[in-house]
Amino acid sequence: MQLDFFPSRTLTLYLAKMFVVRILAVLVMLVLVLMALDLLSATGEILTPEGNGQAEIIQYAGLRIPQLISRFLPYSVLLATLITLVTLNQNSEVVAMKAAGLSAHQVLAPLLLTSALVAVISFAFNERVVTRANATLKAWEAADYGPIPKASGTRSNVYLTDGENILTAATLSGDGEAITLSDVTWYSRAPGGIIREQINAQGAIYAAPGWKLTDPVRFDVGSAETQELPELVVGETLTPEQIDLQSVDPDAQSFWELSETIDAFEAAGRRTTEMRAKWWHRISGPLSALLMPLLGSVAAFGLARSGQLFVRAVIGMALGFAYFVVDNAALAMGSFGGYPPFLAAWAPFFLFLLLGETVLVRTEE
Template structure:
């Protein structure tokens, strides 16, 4: 038995079933509570848009649920690990398994296998559903929960919160649709600035199209800061050096692109001589992030071993929870450091995973094996 990584088939299925049920129970509880709190904060803004009602609130909830599922799945695995192992310990089932000749790693192996499957499912869910939900909800929020501009030119979901520089001048847009010469910007603001960053004039327009070169603002409203004069010219072309290709490069949202789309965006940035540290860190984190679920049984395993009657079971559970939450803190800090170049992207994405993998193994071996 000691040479087998997994215990018997019956015991493996029993532990895996316990673990899966608790993962889903905790995840559903977290998502429902957090969704209710989020709806309390956002419902007013959703209903403030003309024509919005219950259908739009339900639409918002359907877009937020995938985001919440993706974000809190690793936390659910951690809490489910602690609940499962504490219950097994209290019922002396861990003692029975140890007495049957199982090692600590064999006791944990069904949980680790289940967590590995959860990681694979999480990766696929993020790529197929969460990225699309991110893109849609950002475009909807950029339109103040009003109608989202229809995508043209086969470009798919509109991009949101566009910020571009043309020398000293700045062009912003709420959404971008289409591609190439068919690119359309909506909710456009043009800031003409003097050297030193002082704004000379501000121009607002509901829509802008590519004028080859520049961008033609439709029904613009121009405000001269020095003279405090508002004008309404028939048409105005701005941003002569801003090509559609440059705009597409500057409007990339890593959270709204799939793993392979992000790879192509990184290649395009490198070909243009742009910095790719932030995008590469998020690209690597697309792999290391879902694998965080695999760490949770190992970090929470301290709650499984040690006699329940010793009075230290609660302390062990707290230590396991602290280890798990410490991983999330370190992971987020490392990703932030990698995004602005403090760490190499590969190190920022993978160092926390391997650090806590070694830490979990060390704690498990020193305390039990």
């Protein structure tokens, strides 16, 4: 029996190449199908603004494809694992490798190495491409697929509280006292959260103090009357610094930017549970690709002629998809404080790592 973790160089390259080709094939198939379904539902909204056409549809696809790749790359690794291992099993190549003295871990070693490289590439891709696509697409959606404000630092779906009152904005651009809000709504509420009046405005700028609304229109809930106002200043306790903190979108920030944002929130005494859980998940998420060969390995072993190969493949698929379900549930629990952030991001990874190792050792080693 060989004592090296990896089999021969030739066999390692053969398995790695086979695995990479199947990962890319499955990923392309998933992205194309999901992108087509997404366009069916989104094309009508994209073409609604005057002047939008084929170029805007292509632009939307260009922003959505990185998101789809990031989300479904681990699924692609899982499905590629099952396809690769089932093919090797059916062709009796696994039997030949084990007859040559390779252990189950040595058979899986090239796939694990490839998955580790995929995880590194996925992390870099998320940081350099996906975060920017998230920021641009959210700002574009907030502008109803019309022109995006040209100012720097554009963010979307801003939600701010001023005591009982609420200030929302479709987009925020600029920083400091040069912040500009667009498509603004101010909700004046009585104690207990009952809305007394709603004021809609095209935009708002900092008035030092407060925020001056552009062309405000007031709707009085009690009398159900609408009134146009010449000008109005609201949210006098809301400072640009508070808005900078409250309008942060973790999905649009890189790993290092999010780390700085968390430090700023903690210095201001603000809650950081959700952002810290997402910060940890920036690492554990891409690393989930490393688990897929281990969870799908049950499909590699056992004689193909025994008639249980399909059952083994289903078990491998079930283990892989169970990980994604548990991972999403744990991240959701961590976002609202049910789990500590570190536990929410890493517990599913280590749980299924141990589970996969246990199944592999008990059945094959």
